[in-house]
Amino acid sequence: MTRPTLGAVAIGRNEGERLKACLRSLVPLCERVVYVDSGSRDASVAFARGLGVTVVELDASVPFTAARARNAGFEALLAGGELDLVQFVDGDCRVEPGWPEAGIAAMQADPGLGLVTGWRAEIHPTATVYNQMCEVDWHRPAGPIVACGGDMMVRVAAFREIGGFDPAVIAAEDDEFCLRLGKAGWKLLRLPAQMTWHDADMTRFSQWWQRSIRNGHGFAQVGAMHPPHFKREQMRVWLYGLALPLLFLLGLLTSLWISLAVLVGYALSFIKTLMGLKGQPMAARQAALLTLAKIPNLLGMLTYHRRRRKGAAMRIIEYK
Numbered sequence: 001m002t003r004p005t006l007g008a009v010a011i012g013r014n015e016g017e018r019l020k021a022c023l024r025s026l027v028p029l030c031e032r033v034v035y036v037d038s039g040s041r042d043a044s045v046a047f048a049r050g051l052g053v054t055v056v057e058l059d060a061s062v063p064f065t066a067a068r069a070r071n072a073g074f075e076a077l078l079a080g081g082e083l084d085l086v087q088f089v090d091g092d093c094r095v096e097p098g099w100p101e102a103g104i105a106a107m108q109a110d111p112g113l114g115l116v117t118g119w120r121a122e123i124h125p126t127a128t129v130y131n132q133m134c135e136v137d138w139h140r141p142a143g144p145i146v147a148c149g150g151d152m153m154v155r156v157a158a159f160r161e162i163g164g165f166d167p168a169v170i171a172a173e174d175d176e177f178c179l180r181l182g183k184a185g186w187k188l189l190r191l192p193a194q195m196t197w198h199d200a201d202m203t204r205f206s207q208w209w210q211r212s213i214r215n216g217h218g219f220a221q222v223g224a225m226h227p228p229h230f231k232r233e234q235m236r237v238w239l240y241g242l243a244l245p246l247l248f249l250l251g252l253l254t255s256l257w258i259s260l261a262v263l264v265g266y267a268l269s270f271i272k273t274l275m276g277l278k279g280q281p282m283a284a285r286q287a288a289l290l291t292l293a294k295i296p297n298l299l300g301m302l303t304y305h306r307r308r309r310k311g312a313a314m315r316i317i318e319y320k
Contacts, residue, residue, distance in 0.1 A: 012091020
């Protein structure tokens with residue numbers, strides 16, 4: 001059988017050294033590489049061009065989204081000639097050298113596969129509690145999947161069939177893409193292989209807070225587009241981010257026993273989360289932040305519903 005051809009699309013904004021590592025990892029492994037830049041103020045564009053990578057600079061007059069960037073990269077990549085497969089990767093990740101061959105082999109063995117992904121890991125997982133939370137989040141079981149993150153190898157025919165990413169989706173656009181892919185009859189698979197190394201470089205509480213707001217927006221937007229996806233996440237946010245805080249305040253005005261019961265509920269949630277993180281570095285701090293996350297998640301969900309009601313643009317929520 002003829003070996004499928006592979007190109008790559010990397011997206012980023014002001015990623016600096018992380019982008020350099022990303023592009024250096026891709027160039028030797030792919031027929032062609034495209035870098036899509038969303039208004040960087042550093043030397044990202046110049047570096048990419050110096051490496052021989054095709055660069056697409058997005059028009060800043062239109063709101064930036066990862067979905068828009070990936071679509072633009074796909075079009076630029078295929079403008080250089082037909083390919084069978086495209087590896088999408090975020091600019092803060094470098095690709096494991098053996099990954100492309102593993103992904104290509106899986107795609108070649110099963111023509112019904114529309115997408116394969118692998119494992120992502122943090123380069124500096126214990127540098128901060130926020131990095132460690134990313135590290136835990138990246139570890140998912142191998143096998144058939146419903147959705148995955150933005151690092152993915154996609155069959156060109158499948159991408160074209162569903163029309164690519166939806167540029168109006170500002171968070172969890174990868175989930176939304178995967179859900180449409182599955183509904184179109186394509187299979188999605190996570191291989192038991194290292195795919196990318198991520199550099200979260202998240203050092204401040206404010207970054208984590210904004211990222212959690214962004215996640216909440218994704219729960220609401222993609223959940224509305226593809227029910228019942230994210231239903232469980234939304235229910236937790238409504239309970240721990242809104243209902244219980246309101247009940248706590250009500251208790252302060254009526255009966256302190258009610259407020260105490262709410263605090264016990266949060267404590268039980270914290271303990272359950274902590275037990276699930278048993279053996280992980282900074283487990284208690286992670287559990288505390290995950291319990292608190294429902295508040296910024298709620299803000300993100302409410303932001304989506306406000307924008308939808310007003311017919312406003314779904315502008316990206318940045319955390320870096």
